[in-house]
Amino acid sequence: MKTCAEAADAPRAGHRRPVAGFIAPSTLVTIMRMRSPRFSILLWLPIVALAAFMGRPGSADALSLCGSKIEGANWTYNSVERGYTLHVFPTTCGRLTSGLDPSTAFTQAIAKATGIPKGQHKSFDPNAESMFEQFECHARSGIATFKSSWNLDSWRPQVPFAQEVKEKCNPRPIVTDPTPAPSAPAPIPSLPPAPQQPVSPLPTLPESPAPTPTPTYAETSGSVVHTWTDYLNAGGTEGPEIPSNDTVQIACKVSGFRVEDGNTWWYLIASSPWSSAYYASADAFYNNGQTSGSLIGTPFVDPTVPDCSGGGEAPGETEAPPQNTLAETSGSVVHTWSDYADAGGTEGPEMPSNDTVQIACKVNGFTVADGNTWWYRIASAPWNGDYYGSADAFYNNGETSGSLLGTPFVDSDVPNC
DSSP states (O other): OOOHHHHHTSOOTTOOOOOTTSOOHHHHHHHHHHOOTTSOGGGGHHHHHHHHHHTSTTOOOHHHHHSOSEEEEEEEEETTTTEEEEEEEEOHHHHHHGGGSHHHHHHHHHHHEEOOOTTOOTTOOTTHHHHHHHHHHHHHHSTTTTSSOEEEETTOOOOOHHHHHHTTTOOOOOOOOOSOOOOOOOOOOOOOOOOOOOOOOOOOOOOOOOOOOOOOEEEEBSSOBOOEEETTTTEEEEOOOBOTTOEEEEEEEEEOOOOTTSOOEEEEEOSTTTTTSOEEEGGGBOOSSOOSSOOTTOOSSOTTSOBOGGGTOOTTSSSOOOSOOEEEEBSSOBOEEEETTTTEEEEOOOBOTTOEEEEEEEEEOOOOTTSOOEEEEEOSTTTTTSOEEEGGGBOOSSOOSSOOTTOOSSOTTSOBO
């Protein structure tokens, strides 16, 4: 594998530099490729003029005209992917002109990088060619021209430039299934057929009645409605907005956070995508069958909507986490999710590194980069048994500090969910 310097000194074939006296075609193509549709083309006229100036005889090249293209850079470690990310912060001029000479700009980023992993040389670069190609994509494609930082990941594969652009400059790693293919079962010996016995007809059983669906109630919003998982303080996780004059299905009502005009009623929204996981203030609905007009003078709540059982449990309160829990300590920042099967659903609060929490149980789910499929259900607050974190980010052996390298994938003492 090439070092950072070698990768930066070997740009891809087909890149041309401007020739004195005119704008090189590749330069103009690069500039227009960088143009974001969010900005007027008038904002790009100075950049085209800059490129024309750099093509005049005797003018400075893109780097000397800018001074430094890179304001700063720093390394961080990703515990789930078990790899490093270089966060690059280009200068304003660097954002607009790094595509003209990505090799020089990339070399500057490596030289300015801080937060080098312990025991590594300052030029540490686990995958130099892949990371340079990610940098080149950020600089040339215009996809990330105005992102706050250009993030280059060591675990990304090398792919053609067109695919790099298609995957927004951070191509997905190829994850192989570590499970070996099952061997073919041994053939079962043939047995002589059993003698036929008369079979008595089975008695006919009555069919089970179909479950009765839970009734819902249609309510129409009179303004844009914000939704939340916690109706007690209008907080927790914010859900999708309900547009004004949109009719949705309501499961039940519950008393919670008092809004400005004194209304304390909240609706549990049954319609998708809220799916009975988010609440909204009843104050933003007509509550009387209207579907348009002013909300002034309309009722605080529709009395035909039933109360939520038990006062209206927030998501996760209907099932308490197990009483017997085990302590585990994180070895890095842990991202938590409501869906362990695909590391998705609703994102929960982050868990700090070296934080000891109570684990309810373990379950097989999404496969992380090193092949670990174990996930922990986190019983401690504020997760309260509603969120999962990859067991790969924990020590799993009683340690509370140090490197995660060489630690077990999971603590076998934690029971299965």
